[in-house]
Amino acid sequence: MKKSVRLISAVALTAIFTLGCSSKDDAEKVPDKAPVVLYEDAQQALQAGNYTQAAEVLEALDARYPFGPHSEQVQLDLIYAYYKSNESAQAMANIERFLRLSPTHKDIDYVYYMRGLTHMAMSSTFFHSVFGIDRFDRNTSLYQNAFMDFKRLLQRYPDSVYAADAQARMIGIKDSLARYEIEVAKWYIKRDAFVAAINRGKYVLEHFPDTSATEQALEVMLTGYTELKVDQPKARTLAVMKANFPDNKWVR
Known part of the structure; x- marks a missing residue:
């Protein structure tokens, strides 16, 4: 029983590490721009239906400027971009994070x-x-x-x-x-x-x-x-x- 728990934990840690590396790699693909410019790039990608690209830009924005002027909106947009990209697990992770950190946000009904x-x-x-x-x-x-x-x-x-x-x-x-x-x-x-x-x-x-x-x-x-x-x-x-x-x- 303990062996199974350790195995599951190892798999979970591997998945988290892989996801972290992937997000880091995606962030490195995005040019270094001012947060306002990055946010505009993400919005253009969303409106054009380029959801994977939008998610990459939003991830970079979130990683580089976690307390920026658009931080909460970035999280909301990430949820949508992940959902539209069929990245349901990542969308759900961001949803749970948002509900935990911003339970009284004005757009919580959307979440x-x-x-x-x-x-x-x-x-x-x-x-x-x-x-x-x-x-x-x-x-x-x-x-x-x-x-x-x-x-x-x-x-x-x-x-x-x-x-x-x-x-x-x-x-x-x-x-x-x-x-x-x-x-x-x-x-x-x-x-x-x-x-x-x-x-x-x-x-x-x-x-x-x-x-x-x-x-x-x-x-x-x-x-x-x-x-x-x-x-x-x-x-x-x-x-x-x-x-x-x-x-x-x-x-x-």
Whole structure:
């Protein structure tokens, strides 16, 4: 056990050292200019969509002038540049740093919004590949974290300019999580694990009742109860289906 901890620590230290060297190398690539000029260069790169270049300039600016006139804005711009460059880990590190050092900043709502977007970006590969594959033991915590980030934004800053988009993304996240649960349930049904499939259907009804997956959850439960030949739960579920989805094939 202690050996594993030492190994993990060594890997982590190696990653930190590599990242530090990389940032240093990037900073050395950037010409030595006044902080105002460097900041203007970074803004031009951002507006042109050259996010990797913008990140390099901002990193150099942050390293050379950590207490400069644009220090906090540099951090905010770095978050965005990393996010747009698909450098999610670096974006998240800067987000956590900003929240720790500037918790009362006037743009803190933006930082929570970007944390939600970054969590979504970190989990997007998983959700793009999960449907249709033959295993469902993956962790959906990143998507759930994104949901909580957007929820926190709405609770603390309901008048934020990012509130409407955050709310829309919460709806999308719930729908994705619900569809994921349905795919897991279908996977169980194919393997005759009907109790597990039924439980997944119940989970969708309990946690995502206002999503498009509700009808499919009921279908999964009805399939499971039919295969298990359990009549009373099937009758109750069928009554719910009839009341909410009268045109469903199970009702007809």
